[in-house]
Amino acid sequence: MLSYIIKRVGQSVLVLLITGLVAFSMFTFVGDPIDNMLGQERTQADIDRLREQLGLDQPFVVQYYRFLEQAVQGNFGISYRQGRPVGEILLERAPATLELALVSGIFAILAGIALGVFTAIRRDGIAANVIMSVSLIGVSLPTFLIGILLIYLFSVELGWLPSFGRGDVVDVGGWSTGFLTASGLKALILPSITLGLYQMTLIMRLVRSEMLEVLRQDYIRFALARGLSNRVINFRHALKNTMVPVITVIGLQLGSIIAFAIITETVFQWPGVGLLFINAIQFVDIPVMAAYLMLISVMFVAINLIVDILYAFIDPRLRVAA
Amino acid sequence: MRRFLDSDLFYSFRTSPVAVVSFIVAALLVLSAVFAPLVAPTNPFDPASLNLMNGFTAPMAPNDFTGESFFMGTDDQGRDVFSTILYGMRISLFVGFAAVLFAMVLGIFLGLLSGYVGGWTETIIMRAADVQLTFPSILVAMLIFGVAKGITPVEYRDQMAIWVLILAIGLSDWVQFARVVRGATLVEKSKDYVAAARLIGRSPLTIMLRHIMPNVLSPVLVIATISLALAIIAEATLSFLGVGAPPTQPSLGTLIRIGQGFLFSGEWWILLFPAATLLMLALSVNLLGDWLRDALNPRLK
């Protein structure tokens, strides 16, 4: 068990080093920082001095090491576009994205699992078939279209909910939260649904197909042959076996939520890191892009690590083998 | 051909109304996009055919100034929405098909290689796949797009945009194919017909391409169909976010991005028709993929 966890942590660190390398390469090879920092009137001496200052004359490995050292301290350089430290901008924006991701993640997981189990158990029922058909529309509808439709319906036509922004936020120890005001909560509704709906459909379809797969296994037949009731078979035997593969994917989905937030934030002009990132791409603001990549990879890797460890607790085969 | 018409797959297709309808819809959409120059009433990119006076004409209603009437109305510049959709769908479909083809070829090759050869080759390919899978494909596509934008000179950006899109979406999608092909290859590799081929003396490359590949293609077909829908949506999303097809070559996503601005002022058709087309396209392909997966899964029979 311990060696399993150590192995996973080792892999996570490796992933971080690789993404760090990608981020660092973006700095080094995309656009010339000297160009970005010095004006038109520059001398070779200026360039050389700056190169030395920035450590650009050092070998690649040394530069990479220094980049990592800086990154660990939250120092990602200065945004080309805003002229402020990237770390500071990210910190300011992070709460908006995290709150949005949290609400829609919970929504996606709870509703996804419940509907998936329902459609698997009642696989031939009318309700299950309707849900499955609607879910296919859900998968075919791009997130941004869902957002636009919701805005049109609830903001433009009905005027019930705001069409953009976070509403009023309260600052709690440097964390600006929208959970504590009525307008903040109202503003969360549409973006959370938009962001969570697609993930919910995916989770639901996955739970359904995994569960149908499990229900075909011999041990379920044997449980039937022993006369166990459908309730016990479905919710005790089948559900637990279904969750083993589903948990991994849910971990990945949670990661996607943070990335898909980019789209939702654009549609709702939600002031989070996603909106920041999309603007950075449009203006080729490399430090912001690199920092976002690092930030997101830390989150993904953390989620995956937790999922892997959780996995080992659920599956006795892993627990004993390790 | 007779073998195909008699096959279980075709039987399952014939008896599934959903599959037949979605096939017809998808085929109609693809055909009208391919033959857009013949089907479309106007060429929206030919400045000579445009009349600014026709701007904001509602669907099926004559324009106040010119009296011209358009099936799906016109946009702010007086372009026929129906024609822009047909031309836009061409770009969406081209990007979608090309990206999936790219991802498929790359994924099949790397999947076969890592499954059959094993060892370090497999470790490196599959670790790379794992790392990439940790990141959602849309994000990977955006990063690739962003980097490509950074390294291409400004004057070429619009021209390159479509190819960069294909590269970005394709590179973000190969993992799916590689993982499935690798899994299937591992299963096939342990079967005795592969041992028999080795005993005959066939080279590893021949065994991979001639013996194993045909046997791992049916899951690939399912993934390719579903990936096509995903690629079309991904392209639309990127274009909607302004990091995809440029306004000079608008895809469905670009059209929706443009239309979104007019939604609140009442010109709903500029948004609605491209959006509905995108939905129909993605939905029919998804339905086909869904049917194909069930039909090719022998355990469900």
Place this chain on the structure above:
Amino acid sequence: MSEPVLSIRNVTVDIPTRHGLFQPVRNVSYDIRPGEIRGVVGESGAGKSMTGNAVIGLLDPPARISEGEVWLNGRRIDDLDAEEKRAIRGKEIAMIFQDPLTSLNPLFTVGEQLVETIQLHLGLSAADAKKRAIELLDRVRIPNPEERFDQYPHQFSGGMRQRVVIALALCSEPSVIVADEPTTALDVSIQAQVLDLIKELARERQVGVILVTHDMGVIADTTDQVTVMYSGEVVEQGTTGQILGAPSHEYTKSLIAAVPRPQVKLKRFPQVSYGGRETTFKIEDLARNWTATQKSESGTLLKVDGLTKKFLSKGSLIPSRREYFTAVDNVSFDIKDGEVFGVVGESGSGKSTVARMIATLYDVDGGSASFDGQDITKLDKEGVSAYRRQIQMIFQDPYSSLNPRMKVGDIVTEPLLHHRLLPSGEVKPRVRELLDRVGLASDAHNKYPHEFSGGQRQRISIARALATQPRFLICDEPTSALDVSIQAQILNILKDLQEHLGLTMLFISHDLPVVRQMCDRVGVMRHGKLVEVAETSELFEAPKDPYTRELLSLMPKLEALSDEELKAQNLA
């Protein structure tokens, strides 16, 4: 005679398909009395398992009982609704499946699964249920039941898991147990123990047992009554002694005659003639074009010396921390020209690994193997190619040994083209000839493997193996996936190959009677080591090694089987 606990009366099962109505079971009737074991025997597709599933109410839709009745303890049960059927399942009728590895839920401990079933059927408290569960585990002879109670299925071996499955079936003291091929997935030694346990429990608890099997040996050793099924119908039933000793139906007669016997060696196997199964093959005609009959100089074609294979069982980056499992440990033997050398052993004994090393499909970790005086472990690329042309292999599973996406003609053509053995004009006629000689129809070359039965596929494999005109043929369990009647056909072809073409063979099998019939000399393997090598008759009559003796003692006793048909045939 006591009243039957279970009575199946004229049951027919319907499955509607797109090609029309399919009836896998037609008008089947039999009774089971308390404490009695009824064997239901037949070949694959005979409908024997389907009948068992119909009885317990586990037919997969759209299959359904369309006619007939099932009575249990004086109550009709086939027309009950789903909920009532469920109440009977497990409580009054229990079931044991073939594969113990998949019958248990991997995520729950054995104890949890037992307690759950006991509480459901007997309504005991948790503590009492646990007590009873441990008693049951003890009863099915699982050592340390208290400790085993808290373990997960993957911590049990195959045989132990099947005992757990039996314990689960016994939870509620059922009056009938349906056992569907309960020992097919197990090794002979484990099989004997599990069958003994079933026999004992049936007597002790007066449970009626339906034992579905394809294995005449299991029938002879275990059952009281036998029902013989053929393509969905009962052809004959009676006491085991009657059926095996004096079968009256033609099918039963030929089926019994086709069972390989360990006592006497026959020149040819009697073939099952019932239902148009006969196939004509003309191996002797191949001899005319056969060019590869050269003999080795020393008279010994293959000499294996100290062959060893290790598999990595625990990987590590540090070489000294890696752990290996020795699959083949210092094995030495030699095979003379024209000889059939058998290797027997249970699963995991390393016999197939030996075959694959000799075929150069696996690398060798130690020792050497010389083919006609040349060490095959040290061949270069061309050497391997030249060597492989002289050897070929027949595999166990006819469903996986042919590429499903290639036409049969292309499959047989591939070796000819690869080695450029014939001018291009002669390839096609040669392939047709090969297919014809192994008894396949003239249009076979244009079809895909899935259009053929298991036995036919195995003959395609043989045709492919013969295409390069090899000197040496490796047969890895060539008939263990086949029905006994088909087995006879394939074994006869192999015998012909040896006789008419002078092929030397390495014959791998777990089935001692088959080995007795096929081989000149036999080696016995256990845990990777070769424990004994002897002339076949010597090994069967005077085994030296204790393990060989144990294996021989576990062989099903087939004395009860009628040998009337055999006498009609020529004895060797």
